[in-house]
Amino acid sequence: MKFGTKAIHAGVHPDPETGAIMTPIYQTSTYVQAAPGNNKGYEYARTANPTRTQLQDSLAALENGKYGICFSSGMGAIDAVIKLLNPGDHVIAVNDIYGGSYRLFTKTFQRFGIEFTFTSFDDPASVEALIKKNTRLLWIETPTNPLLQIADIEVYSAMARKHNVISVVDNTFASPYLQNPLDLGAHIVMHSMTKYLGGHSDVVAGGLVTSDDTLAEELKFNQKSTGATPGPQDCFLLLRGIKTLHLRMQRHSENGRTVADFLAAHPAVDKVFYPGLSSHKGHEIAKKQMRDFGGMMSFTLKNDSMEAALKILSGTELFSLAESLGGVESLIGHPASMTHASIPKAEREKVGVTDSLIRLSVGVEDIDDLLADLTHALKQIN
Ligand SMILES: *Cc1c(COP(=O)(O)O)cnc(C)c1O
Numbered sequence: 001m002k003f004g005t006k007a008i009h010a011g012v013h014p015d016p017e018t019g020a021i022m023t024p025i026y027q028t029s030t031y032v033q034a035a036p037g038n039n040k041g042y043e044y045a046r047t048a049n050p051t052r053t054q055l056q057d058s059l060a061a062l063e064n065g066k067y068g069i070c071f072s073s074g075m076g077a078i079d080a081v082i083k084l085l086n087p088g089d090h091v092i093a094v095n096d097i098y099g100g101s102y103r104l105f106t107k108t109f110q111r112f113g114i115e116f117t118f119t120s121f122d123d124p125a126s127v128e129a130l131i132k133k134n135t136r137l138l139w140i141e142t143p144t145n146p147l148l149q150i151a152d153i154e155v156y157s158a159m160a161r162k163h164n165v166i167s168v169v170d171n172t173f174a175s176p177y178l179q180n181p182l183d184l185g186a187h188i189v190m191h192s193m194t195k196y197l198g199g200h201s202d203v204v205a206g207g208l209v210t211s212d213d214t215l216a217e218e219l220k221f222n223q224k225s226t227g228a229t230p231g232p233q234d235c236f237l238l239l240r241g242i243k244t245l246h247l248r249m250q251r252h253s254e255n256g257r258t259v260a261d262f263l264a265a266h267p268a269v270d271k272v273f274y275p276g277l278s279s280h281k282g283h284e285i286a287k288k289q290m291r292d293f294g295g296m297m298s299f300t301l302k303n304d305s306m307e308a309a310l311k312i313l314s315g316t317e318l319f320s321l322a323e324s325l326g327g328v329e330s331l332i333g334h335p336a337s338m339t340h341a342s343i344p345k346a347e348r349e350k351v352g353v354t355d356s357l358i359r360l361s362v363g364v365e366d367i368d369d370l371l372a373d374l375t376h377a378l379k380q381i382n
Contacts, residue, residue: 003062003177004246011057011068012239023054025236047224051232055239056207059197062176062242063189065209067216069223070235074172074192075100076228077206081168081188083222084215085136087113092130093139094121096149096351098170098192099339101139121151122281124159131163140186141170143286146298146335146359147352148173148273150282153289157185166215172196175326177249178290187212188219195326196294199241199248205230248328251364252295259362262371263299268378270300270356295362296325298335301381304356308381309334312358315377318369325361330370333359 001010015024026049031042042048052070060068071077078101085091093105095118105116117130121140138160142151153169160167168188169181175196181189191197193205210216223229230238253276260274272279275286276293286293301308312332313321319332323339333339340353348354362370 001061006061007177007245008243010061011059012054023051023236023239025232026050027232045232046227046229049229049232049235051235051239052230055230055235055242058239058242059176059191059193059207060209062245063171063182063209064180065182065189066211066213067209067220069208069210069216069219070193070230070238071206071208071223072228072230072234073204074190074194074206075104076226077190077192077208078104078170079226079228080219080222081137081190081208082109082114083226084166084218085109085114088115088134089136090115090117090132090134091137091139092117092119092127092135094141094144094149094151095119096144096147097139097141098145098172101141101170105139121149121156124152124155127156128159128163131159131165135163135165137166137168139168139170140181141173142179142289143173143275143282143294143296145173145296146273146333146339146357148275148280148282148296148298150275150280150286150289152285153179153181153184153186157181157187160187161185172326173296174290174294175245175249177245178253178292178294182209182211184289187215193238194324196249196252197242197245197326198238199245199327200237201324201327201329203234203237203241205234205238248364249292249294252362253292255362255364255367255370256293256295256297258367259360259370259374260297262374263297266378268301268303268381270302270304272299273297296360297362298357298359300354300358301356303381304354306336306355309336309356309358311380312377315380316373317376318365318373319360319377327361328364330363330365330373331361333361335359 056068
C-alpha cells in the first residue's frame with residue numbers, strides 16, 4: 001500500500017457489530033468478561049482500548065513499523081522511552097532539542113541518576129567520540145526547532161547499532177509523510193501527535209513506533225505502568241486527522257517552499273532556515289532522507305532587534321501568534337521571547353536564536369493570502 005492509501009485504510013477496520021466505517025469511540029473504562037480471564041483481549045482501558053488499538057496500528061503502518069504505542073502527550077511518549085534506562089546510564093542528545101524534552105531530561109531524569117550530554121549532530125565523528133561505556137541511548141531530533149537543523153538518521157542509527165546503543169528519532173517536525181526513521185535504521189521513532197498527525201490544533205497526544213519485539217514489550221509496560229494513555233475521544237480525533245495527512249503535508253510543503261523562496265528574496269530578511277533551500281547547511285542530507293521539506297521554517301531580519309520582530313508578529317493577520325505547530329492554520333512565533341525566553345541572551349544567541357528570529361508554521365491556506373499577509377507585515381519595518 002502506498003502512503004495515501006495507508007493514511008486512510010491501514011490499521012483501521014469497520015465496526016464488526018454495525019459496519020460503521022469510522023472507528024467508534026469506545027468510551028469505557030472496563031470490559032465484561034465471560035469468566036475470569038476469558039475476554040476479547042480487553043480488560044481495563046488503561047491497558048487497552050479498541051479506539052486506541054486502531055490508532056496505534058495506523059501509526060505503526062505509517063512509520064513502516066510493527067508496534068505503535070500511543071500516549072496522552074508527546075512528553076508522555078518521551079517519558080516512556082527514557083524509562084527504558086537505569087540510574088547510571090548515559091544519553092547523548094542533539095543540543096537544539098525541543099525545550100520540553102530538555103526540561104524532562106535535565107530537571108526530572110537527571111535527578112534519578114541518568115546522565116545527559118547535549119551536542120551538535122553536525123559532525124558524526126565528534127558525536128561518536130562522546131560515546132562512553134555507560135552510553136545507552138542516542139536522542140536524535142531532525143529537523144530541529146527553531147533552526148531546522150538536520151541530522152543524518154542513517155549515519156547515527158548505524159553508529160548506535162555499532163555501539164549497542166538505542167537510537168530514537170523525534171520525527172514530529174517531518175511527520176511520517178516526509179520521513180521514516182525506522183527505514184533508515186533507527187530503533188524507535190517518536191511523535192508529538194499534537195502537531196501534524198492530529199493536524200487540526202484540537203488534540204494533545206504522543207506516539208512511539210518500533211519493530212523491535214523487546215523494546216515494544218518494555219515500552220508497552222511503561223505505557224501501562226505510568227498510565228499516560230490517550231482517551232478514546234482523542235484517539236478518534238487523531239484517526240480522523242490522519243486520513244488527510246498526505247493531502248495536508250503536500251500543501252504544507254508546497255506553501256512552505258513558496259514562503260521560504262519569498263522570504264529569501266525579501267530585502268528586509270537576513271537569513272532563512274528551511275531545509276528545502278540549497279543555502280541551508282543540512283539541505284543535502286534533508287534531500288536524501290526526506291520526501292519533501294514541510295511547512296516549518298524560521299528567519300531573521302536585517303534589523304536584528306526585538307522591536308522589529310515584534311512589529312512583524314503584530315503585523316500579520318492570517319499567521320496567528322501562538323505556540324505549537326503543524327495545524328491547518330498558519331502560526332507565527334518568536335523564540336527569543338516565547339519558547340527560549342528562559343535562556344540567557346548570550347546562551348541563546350550561541351545556538352542561533354537571535355532577537356529577530358521568527359518561526360513560521362505555514363498552514364494550508366491559499367498561498368496568495370499567506371504571501372499578502374507576510375508582505376503587509378514586513379512593510380511595518382521598512
Ligand atoms: C510539541 C513537541 C513535543 C512535545 O509534544 P507534546 O504533545 O506537546 O507533549 C516533542 N517534540 C517536538 C519536536 C515537539 O514539537
